[in-house]
Amino acid sequence: MALAAARRLLLHAGSRLGRREAVDGARRFANKRVLVETEGPAGVAVMKLRNPPVNSLSLECLTEFTISLEKLENDKSIRGVILTSECPGIFSAGLDLLEMYGRNPAHYAEYWKNVQELWLRLYTSNMILVSAINGASPAGGCLLALCCDYRVMADNPKYTIGLNESLLGIVAPFWFKDMYVNTIGHREAERALQLGTLFSPAEALKVGVVDEVVPEDQVHSKARSVMTKWLAIPDHSRQLTKNMMRKATADSLIKQREADIQNFTSFISKDSIQKSLHMYLEKLKQKKG
Numbered sequence: 001m002a003l004a005a006a007r008r009l010l011l012h013a014g015s016r017l018g019r020r021e022a023v024d025g026a027r028r029f030a031n032k033r034v035l036v037e038t039e040g041p042a043g044v045a046v047m048k049l050r051n052p053p054v055n056s057l058s059l060e061c062l063t064e065f066t067i068s069l070e071k072l073e074n075d076k077s078i079r080g081v082i083l084t085s086e087c088p089g090i091f092s093a094g095l096d097l098l099e100m101y102g103r104n105p106a107h108y109a110e111y112w113k114n115v116q117e118l119w120l121r122l123y124t125s126n127m128i129l130v131s132a133i134n135g136a137s138p139a140g141g142c143l144l145a146l147c148c149d150y151r152v153m154a155d156n157p158k159y160t161i162g163l164n165e166s167l168l169g170i171v172a173p174f175w176f177k178d179m180y181v182n183t184i185g186h187r188e189a190e191r192a193l194q195l196g197t198l199f200s201p202a203e204a205l206k207v208g209v210v211d212e213v214v215p216e217d218q219v220h221s222k223a224r225s226v227m228t229k230w231l232a233i234p235d236h237s238r239q240l241t242k243n244m245m246r247k248a249t250a251d252s253l254i255k256q257r258e259a260d261i262q263n264f265t266s267f268i269s270k271d272s273i274q275k276s277l278h279m280y281l282e283k284l285k286q287k288k289g
């Protein structure tokens with residue numbers, strides 16, 4: 001209920017959290033955790049995640065992200081979105097571990113419903129989505145990039161990308177897996193999912209997790225030039241083709257959303273899984289000290 005109310009509030013431009021501004025002819029709207037600017041090629045928005053320190057996809061971040069996408073989908077002048085990050089060195093650390101640890105089943109169910117919602121909206125978007133991956137992109141961060149039509153990654157060996165869930169002692173859901181298989185093929189996905197591989201940019205390019213690797217200072221200009229190429233294709237034929245390629249994968253979740261929420265909730269509530277997450281969080285903390 002509270003989230004639905006927040007959603008209504010945010011959808012209204014000019015509300016306290018969602019504001020629309022005119023800056024040098026470019027339009028922008030900003031929530032706390034997502035900034036959207038319409039600059040560069042006509043009809044293109046740049047969406048920047050800004051949920052420091054690591055752009056983890058908290059419930060609030062997911063909600064703001066979904067609402068921003070919804071706004072762009074409803075704006076008929078927007079044909080393409082470049083998805084990137086405002087947090088230095090991090091594209092997104094993926095799902096927020098603190099939303100999946102030490103909470104109650106109702107919270108897990110609510111969180112997962114919002115993860116599904118963002119994924120469905122991104123994966124089935126009619127807009128052209130290009131990701132400018134300017135930092136680390138594990139698990140849910142990789143998922144965001146995989147939803148895009150084209151992925152450009154910064155050539156920095158410190159940045160890695162992949163579905164690393166198995167390293168955390170958790171299992172990527174079937175729709176994460178389906179999208180991985182669609183992108184890199186069954187054999188590579190099978191190996192990478194079991195090992196929880198986090199690929200360097202060069203490896204990610206080789207296996208097909210990303211489409212292009214460029215020097216870090218060229219990620220945005222490359223994403224823009226890719227977008228220009230895709231904008232030259234008539235929308236109706238490109239959209240119908242995208243739908244043809246992605247519908248079966250999206251439908252398999254749509255048909256069993258409730259069951260998928262139940263699966264997630266009972267899996268993540270298990271003591272053994274909570275223990276694994278606890279250990280992983282401790283490892284992240286120790287890395288610092």
Ligand SMILES: CCCC/C=C/CC(=O)SCCNC(=O)CCNC(=O)[C@H](O)C(C)(C)COP(=O)(O)OP(=O)(O)OC[C@H]1O[C@@H](n2cnc3c(N)ncnc32)[C@H](O)[C@@H]1OP(=O)(O)O
Pocket residue numbers: 053054056090092093094095096097098136138139140141164165168170171172173264267268281284285287288
């Ligand atoms: C059926 C179940 C399926 C569920 C599917 C889940 C998919 C997921 O997305 S699970 C999330 C997987 N994510 C990760 O494994 C990433 C973990 N994080 C990292 O590897 C690193 O943080 C980083 C490479 C992203 C960044 O490294 P950096 O050295 O810059 O920062 P840190 O000092 O490690 O982190 C800063 C701060 O942020 C906290 N944090 C990091 N990741 C997450 C996260 N995903 N959720 C929540 N919080 C996170 C980290 O603990 C630090 O917190 P403190 O400052 O409080 O210590």
